[in-house]
Amino acid sequence: MDSDQRFEDNNECRSTVSLQNADAVSEQTTRTSVRSGFEEDYEKLHKMFTGGTAWFYWIAALSLVNTVLMIAGSELSFIVGLTITIIIDSIAAELGPIAMIIAFIFDVTLAGCFIIFGIFARKGHKWAFIAGMVLYGLDTLLIVLLVLLIPISEGGSSLLFTLIFHVMALYFIYMGYGASKKLAVK
DSSP: OOOOHHHHHHHHHHHHHHHHHHHHHHHHHHHHHHHHHHHHHHHHHHHHHHHHHHHHHHHHHHHHHHHHHHHHOOOOOOTSOOOOHHHHHHHHHHHHHHHHHHHHHHHHHHHHHHHHHHHHHHOHHHHHHHHHHHHHHHHHHHHHHHHHHHGGGGGGHHHHHHHHHHHHHHHHHHHHHHHHHHHHHO
C-alpha cells in the first residue's frame, strides 16, 4: 500500500470518527435541551401546584382571622376568607354569646376542612382540589347572590372586590389542580 492510499484511508477514518463525534455531541445537546425544557416545565408546574394548594391554607387562615375580628367587634374583614363565616358570625353576634360560641365552632370546623383540603391536595389527591373548589365555589355563589341583593350604594362595591378575589382564588386553585394532573403523569 503506498503512502497516498494510507493517507486517504487515515483521512476517511478521521472523517468517520469526526462524524460520529458530531452525532454524539448533537444527540447530547438534544438530550440536554430536552432535559432542561422538562426541568423548566416541571418547575413551572410544581409552582402552580404548590400555589394552588397554598390557597386552601390562606382561605382557612383568613376566615379564622375574620372570625376573631368579628368576636373583637371589628368591622374589618379579609376578602379572601369565607363569606359564609362572616354572615354566620354577624347573625350570631346579634343572638348572643351562646350563638357566638356555636358560630366559632362552625367557623373552626369549616376552616379545618380547608386545611385538610390543603394537606391532601399537597399530597396529590385530586378529590381535595375538587371538594375545595366546590365548597369555595358555593361561597362565591353566595357573594353573587349578595351582590344582586345589596345595592352598590349600601356596601355592594366591597362585595364586588370580594367576588373578584374569590374568582381569582378559584382560578389559582384550578390551575394547581391542572398542574397536579400533569405532574402525576410525568
